[in-house]
Amino acid sequence: MSPQARRNSVFHTSIPDAGCAIDRNIPDFPIAQLSDEEKYFRTYKAPPYLDEIEEEVRKFIDYHATHTGKRVALITSGGTTVPLENNTVRFIDNFSAGTRGATSAEYFLENGYAVIFLYREFSLLPYSRHYSHTTNCFLDYMTESNNKVEINPDFAHEMLIILRKYKKAKDSNSLLVIPFTTVNQYLYTLRSIAILLQKVGSKALFFLAAAVSDFFLPQSRMPQHKIQSQSTGKLIIDLEQVPKFLRRLVDNWAPSGMIVSFKLETDSSILIDKAKTALDRYQHQLVIGNLLQSRKKEVVIVAPNDQSHSIKLSDREVKENLEIESLIVPEVAEHHEKWISDHIKNEQES
Ligand code: PMT
DSSP states (O other): OOHHHHSOOOOOTTOOOGGGOOOTTSOOOOBOOHHHHHHHHHHSOOOTTHHHHHHHHHHHHHHIIIIIOOOEEEEEESBOBEESSSSOSOEEOOSOOSHHHHHHHHHHHHTTOEEEEEEETTSOOTTGGGGSTTTOOGGGGEEEETTEEEEOHHHHHHHHHHHHHHHHHHHTTOEEEEEEOBHHHHHHHHHHHHHHHGGGGGGEEEEEOSBOOSEEOOGGGOOSSOOOOOTTSOOOOOOEEOOBTHHHIIIIIOSSSEEEEEEEESOHHHHHHHHHHHHHHHOOSEEEEEETTTTTTEEEEEETTTEEEEEEOOHHHHHTTOOTHHHHHHHHHHHHHHHHHHHHHHHHHO
16 A cells, blocks of 8 residues: 555545635735834733843844855744633734745755744644644554564655655754744744844745734733633624734835735735735735645736736646645745846945
């Protein structure tokens, strides 16, 4: 039996009913102005561990700036949560498993990048994603022989290849993993890392694959303890809009880095327009559009000056388990190469 056939049949309970998707034709939120940013960071507290994260990130960036000269990709991955209570029992979440981010991280590493992987804690991680609970139980990769646990020979070759890549990333100090859970932690950490990445200038690449919440419950209105059942039988939650921080990233936090954002839609007829609008609004370098239903097989890459094209896996490529990120990442790296050389030219001219 092939390794593939041995895998358990998987019921994807997380795939939503597209017929129930919300109407994404409604206009986008206003972009965050400087005053929104100041207000946000004045009003909501930084995570208590932020200084420690900044220290780790600083060391990582200094190491690569001094010793390897590698380009540094900040990849954001997974979904942000919105807690409804301070002692959080309940929270609002979204579907993202972090597949796009974790998979892309591996290809960025293969393309010579140092990677800072800002991910939703417990979502997929580069390399270990191949053996995660979402694909199979890790024990299915083991077998017993002479009272010892061994790797099942069906998986051994594939695992060796992944193990070598993982070790290479680790031994060369090329992968730094930083977690977040809430949207507040995400925003604070993103801002801190972006500011620290200014040290490598145009060699910084932002690959924003995380699914970031558009609404949140301000700390001032958050109950301390678990919300109790209401006598009315209803719970009404009044959420605030999260400012769109992408513009702040482009203008203030990462003025020299190349920024790639993702646009997620469920209606194919508006995807390209929405991606172009995002590029126009935020004035960054690339938008990768994807549909919830087909995101693993097809994306559209939208660049300034109305340039757009699709990357699509054929049925054969899907069957052969080709990952679309193996095509997306080299293309993004090529754009980044040009971004860096344009920067060098501009510096020489000025
Ligand atoms: O993890 P997987 O299961 O593999 O799924 C991958 C993915 C579908 C989540 C990924 O490919 C993707 O599309 N990620 C972006 C999803 C998203 O948040 O899209 P959006 O249309 O809501 O936001 C567009 C952009 O605005 C994003 O770059 C986001 O970082 C930014 N944003 C969003 C909210 C907010 N308050 N401020 C922002 O700046």
